[in-house]
Amino acid sequence: MxxxxxxxxxxxxxxxxxxxxxxxxxxxxxxxxxxEWGMPVTDEQGVYERIVLEGFQVGLSWATVLRKRENFREAFHNFEVDTVASFGEEKVEELLQNAGIIRQRAKINAAINNARATQALREEGGLPQLVWSFKPEVTPRPLSMSEVATVSEESKALAKALKKKGFSFVGPTTMYALMEAIGIIDNHLVGSHRRGTSGIWGE
Structure with a gap:
């Protein structure tokens, strides 16, 4: 190219x-x-998947996670929340032997824990409603990569709210990446062919 x-x-x-x-x-x-990046994701399974993958990405490149995404989907039953929530220690050990995913015990446990936390949130409107409630009034308009932030007041507040609900591996930087990925903000650079295409924000 x-x-x-x-x-x-x-x-x-x-x-x-x-x-x-x-x-x-x-x-x-x-x-x-x-x-995909920056397009709205508003269903429980989709938001849960992105939270899990962003958690696995911590300390690594997104390209690493993306190349293993289909393996993750297979290993975590397409991120079906109730199925992952039922995983026990035997399943954790099995996943730790799966070379197709990122084999980190704390992150695997977080994925299971976050599935259970997602189940609990159903009584309060659900995970997507909570996450999207932190959509800011305006979106960033970065002109260059040097202007792209890695955290915001909203991502700090979202991380705090999720942790309060029992989620893990949901720090402010990780949640900012989630907000970018699922369209809560439009962080496409001004001039990119994708700027303003989510239907959430104007150009």
């Missing part, structure tokens, strides 16, 4: 579409950026 840099760090691809560098070269990352 032929890439041409623009003045603000965006990359013009040979397909005529402008993307940030992180989404411009790797085909899997490009597909994720073009088709």
């Amino acid at each position: 032929t890439l041409t840099s623009t003045d603000n760090g965006l990359i013009l691809g040979e397909d005529g579409k402008v993307r940030p560098l992180w989404a411009a070269s790797d085909p899997l990352m490009r597909q994720y950026y073009d088709e």
Whole structure:
């Protein structure tokens, strides 16, 4: 793929579409950026999956998680909340032997714990309602990657609220990444072909 840099760090691809560098070269990352990142996710299973994957990403690159995503979906039964909530220690040990996923006990336990916390939230409106209640009044409008934040007051508040409800691996930076990923904010750079495409925010 032929890439041409623009003045603000965006990359013009040979397909005529402008993307940030992180989404411009790797085909899997490009597909994720073009088709999924920043699009609204409002169902329980979808939001739960993203929280789990963002938790596994802590300390690693998103590309690492994305390449293992289908393995994660198989291992965690497509992130069906009630099924994962039923996992016991025997299942944890099985997952720790699964080379197709990230084998970290604390993160695996967090995924199970967060499924149980998601179940409990159903009595209070559900996980998506809680997460989306932290949507800010305005979205960022970064002109370059140097202007892209990694945390916000809303992500701090969301992390605090989820921890209070028993969730783990949901720090403010991780929750900011979640908010970007599921469309709560539009952090596409101004000038990107994806800016304003979520239907939540204008350009």
